Amino acid sequence: MSHTITLRRTGADELAELQREHGRALFGFLLGLTHGDAQRAEDLVQETLVRAWQHPEAWQSEHASMRPWLFTVGRRLAIDARRARLARPQEVETEALEQRPAPEDRYESSLTAIDVRRAVGSLGPEHREVLVQVYFRDRSVSEAAQVLGIPAGTVKSRTHYALRALRKGLPGYGLGA
CATH class of the missing domain: 1.10.1740 (Rna Polymerase Sigma Factor; Chain: A)
Known part of the structure; x- marks a missing residue:
């Protein structure tokens, strides 16, 4: 031994x-x-x-x-x-997971889309046209003014009032007052 x-x-x-x-x-x-x-x-x-x-x-x-x-x-x-x-x-650190956005909830995003459509639909045609040009077609104020045939200042003011109406029509979405 x-x-x-x-x-x-x-x-x-x-x-x-x-x-x-x-x-x-x-x-x-x-x-x-x-x-x-x-x-x-x-x-x-x-x-x-x-x-x-x-x-x-x-x-x-x-x-x-x-x-x-x-x-x-x-x-x-x-x-x-x-x-x-x-x-x-690959191993992922806990800190990286905390910084990552939560997975998309399709049900929640569908409800949000319905709410936004209703709110945009409740706007008058002039305000709706401005939002479509500026936000959905990603045009500048001057480009939207040219397409709509109105002055740039009018595009700005209609955008302002349309967004204000959307904030009121979409409570709970964190859009501010």
């Missing part, structure tokens, strides 16, 4: 020596494979060293150095980790 403890201690000493001898070079190599992500590269170094500890047969090869074996294992681990990340949905 004490023989097993001695082997483990020796294995730990050899592993520590392996890290001292190759850890920095392995980290630099893996840092390149992880596009500069130091935390991920450090995790891969540790996982590579765990694999070395789990496979003592690799220590008994004819090669003068363990470095090629470590780099091969590290590269394969990096590839596997990348594939795993790409295969699963």
Whole structure:
């Protein structure tokens, strides 16, 4: 039994020596494979060293150095980790979710559209025409004036009064008073 403890201690000493001898070079190599992500590269170094500890047969090869074996294992681990990340949905931080608008409620938007249509329909034809030109056809005041054949000042005043009437006709929509 004490023989097993001695082997483990020796294995730990050899592993520590392996890290001292190759850890920095392995980290630099893996840092390149992880596009500069130091935390991920450090995790891969540790996982590579765990694999070395789990496979003592690799220590008994004819090669003068363990470095090629470590780099091969590290590269394969990096590839596997990348594939795993790409295969699963991207993680989203809670803060990002809080800043994202709520999903569109189609029922609610349909009701809103009905309310807006009714409110616009309740306007007189002159006010309705101005809103259609300025807001629905995205024309400037001067373009709307030209299309409607009225002065720009009239377009501005009709727009003002039409919006005021809509605010009164659409209570609860946060349009102000």
